[in-house]
Amino acid sequence: MRTLADRLIGIFISLRLTVILLAFAILLVFIGTLAQVDEGLYNAQARYFRQWLIFGLDLFGRKIPIILPGGYLIGTLMLANLIAAHIYRFQLSAKKIGIQLIHAGVIILLVGQLATDMLSHETQMRFTEGETKSYSESPRNYELIFSSDDGANSEQVVSIPEKLLARGGEMKIDNLPFTIRVKKFWKNSEPSFRAPMMQNGPPLTTNGIAVSFDFRPLAETKTMDDKNVPTALIEIIGVNGSLGDWMISGWASDEAMIRALQLNYSQQMGTQMAENITSHLTAPQFVSADGKLFKFTLRPTRIYHPFSLTLLQATHSVYPGTDIPKDFRSRVRLQNLQTGENREVEIYMNSPLRYAGLTFYQYQMDAGEATQQTGRAPSSVLQVVRNPGWITPYLGCILVAAGLVTQFMFHLIGFISKRKTK
């Protein structure tokens, strides 16, 4: 009688499982590609690949009720299958060395991708020429920051992630002498200027930026190019009751969005006026409680680094007479007080800077002739990636390629020199 364990092992080392998993993987990748047409890359990825189980498909505007294994499930099972087969069938013989190499390589690739998926994170560093930054910002997530100056050069900062705000309700945060009640939260929103002399409705609240700006909710965006900019209406409640309602919005602190907004306004009414209007939006908001003044803002989540980068020059050149980009290039000064480093680095397409476990890639750029004409200061955005698993594809690729070549050559030579047995 085979025990249950034996049977389980039997399943996990079987080729049949491999084949079924491969077939599902093909199906999943195909569906995940088609789904991008409607849902956009990011959502399709989240829905099909970074998922254990998929309940129901939406393809070409039609619903298909079906349950499929997601990318995580397939990947994990493949890994289990490979490792189990590896352990149980392992034999160190010249004949099998190719297979061992291939499978080891695939394991490294799979583990590496899983690690990348779980551990890597991408942030962005955005600066205009001459600006120095020692932090990078999340491209998607926001945080609500309360900071208070004690006057003695020390700043107390409390951060509340967007996720908590999205849940709504009241929250009491340590180190803050008040409670926050989220009255409204919009994952994506749009601001509109409450122009004087216009027929405006009543403001959302009478404090801070809401006096000159209205916000309205937008549907969540799904494309890669757009991002969700959250806005919330919060009430701050002190020990002795409400301190008032405020609007907090990503539009008021996210440099990328402010720049976009300014550009939009300046096309309608000129640069001067646009700057004037947006300054109403970016004006800091304060609340005073327990004898202290707290500044608060909803800004892209920051990650601070122990070094700084200064953008010296942003170059964007195009092929003459076209908009086809020829070169994007940021010359930056890297300064690290701890190590005493102070050097210039050039970051351009296909040539990132790897430093302190991070990789800096040239991502976006607002420079070159078009920028000059509008009088904007040249600026550059670097994609900052921390990916501890970045080396795994290189390793996996070498192992698999070597394994495939060995295995096929072995087979080939074996077959050619095979004796006629019959």
Add this chain to the structure above:
Amino acid sequence: MKNIFQKWFPPLLMFILALWFFGKLHTPADKDFAFSAFGQLPIVFNGRVQPMDSLARNSLLQLREKQTLNLEPWKDWNGKPKIISATEWLANVTMNPVAADAWPVFRVDNPELITLLKLPSKNKVEHQDGKYYSWNQIAPSLAAFDNENQRIEKIESAHRNAYENAVIKMHERLVLYVRLKNTIQPSGAEDWWGELNDYEKLIPSGVVAVRAQQAGQKFDEDVLSHFTAFVQEFDRMNTFEPPLIIPPDSGINWTRTGDALLNAMRDGKIDPSIKTYATMAGAFKTGDVKNFNQAVVDYRATLVPGFAKELQKARREVFFNQMEPFYNAMVIYVLAGLLACFSWFNLSETLRRSAVWLIALAFVIHTAGLIFRMALEGRPPVTNLYSSAIFIGWGAVVLGMILEKFYKNGIGAVVSSGIGFLTLIIAHHLALEGDTMEMMRAVLDTNFWLATHVVAVTTGYASTFVAGFLGIVYVVLGVFTKRLTTTLSPDRATGFGFTVGGVAGALVAKRSTELGDNFGKTISRMVYGIICFATLFSFVGTVLGGIWADQSWGRFWGWDPKENGALIIVLWNVLILHLRWGGMIRERGLICCAIGGNIVTSWSWFGVNMLGIGLHSYGFTDSAFKWLLLFVASQLGFILLGSLPLKMWRSFQAKDKP
């Protein structure tokens, strides 16, 4: 007598076609206007130096999908419609637009678009063919068209329907046309030479007036208004972003006519190139052949000292355009394929040999074109979808020819001419998108990755196709003939093996025959071997692509449609190998799966580009999608055929069951 005919007919046929091809290389002498010399003038467009001739041909391809212009499209072929060269057309657009505006140069297929533009339908008496229309016919409906275009531009490209795509395409065509009209002179210019002189005289007083106005002092209002009118006109020329035709005084930056005229304000003098072009335009408009030709010669002479390299490149590219290597090779491939097919019916050895000779000729032209293109661009063979088709076709022809060399039964000839024709016609249609030698975007501008990732992936695609087509051969031979059960002679087996799998294939096939395998078994061994090979290359190519992405964007894998397509090919090949190893499929299962590889590969190569999303989407038309579906259906048909019970296969019917 008959023997001599049989022996010499094939080389003679090849010789005749070679003559035909070389005849096309020779440029016909210009009858009056020196259009060929005009076509060789270097300009900068699409970010690269190219001859006027390339601009003319690529523009016509975009506007009407042909490299020449038929002025009387309503006439049948036997009605001898008047056809003019691309350069002659471009000369008219840039220098005598009144004539060009009346020529039927815009191809409009979509019926809804025809209605929107209020275009006449087919009517021979009124000289309408219902397909090609002139600027003058379209112009009255431009306002309505603009509204519609603005609405559609807001729709994401993946969600547009056929009509909406047609509108967007028409908009591109109209913009291109206006762009060309503003290349040498403003599109509405009556007397360009006169205008230029007026402007040059006005510059000193005009600049003074502008400065005075800015400083709030008194100025001559008449001069100012006159001067600003000029400036506005030149500015308007620039907004259409016409080609850059004015060579730099020093440095490397060519300029547009409009820009160069605005620059003239600084030193008060108009660039001599603008004036020479104006002389050409004036002479051309009035039909003054002598002065036009003289102006072209003069202009070339001024370029010789500083722009010898550009002139040479332009001349070479004109030669390449004239050669049309891929189009001509395609024509010869068709002819060869037909001969090879006929040779099957009457089993004529002469016809088969003729086909082989013709393929050899076409192959030489194909290769020459490939090398010429690489030299012109200074790049590895594959830089875009267009060149990938040419390259894959080239590789397939080599394989087919080797097969034919050893096997001498017409199969190799049909395979190579068939794939050669197919890939070149695909390339021909891809060329309709415009310049096929466009500059590489910043991220693609690396010969290292183009030479490694792109070549590896393309090889992976090609070998998956080879396995698939071999599978089709197996199914067709098995179901309809008794060939599969025959045993090959070791020589033939070697040749066959070499064709499909190189040296390794030859060794395997020879050994397989020596072991007593029949032909069917040998094919399936080959298919298996090629799938192994395809797995290696598609895997390495795909991972290299990931590493390239990691180098440039910081993400190894992004689930981009093209990446996914490549991944599916890898997974499919791996799946087949595991099915085989697990004994879940045998000979016929392997063959059917290999044919399935054709579907998977065509999806990755073209299908994903039709989704209109992702980093690798190059834009594609709806009609291509129809062809893809047809191809997929045909492959499913072969798989179905391959799944018939063995007793319905002629090869396995009677005597020995395998």
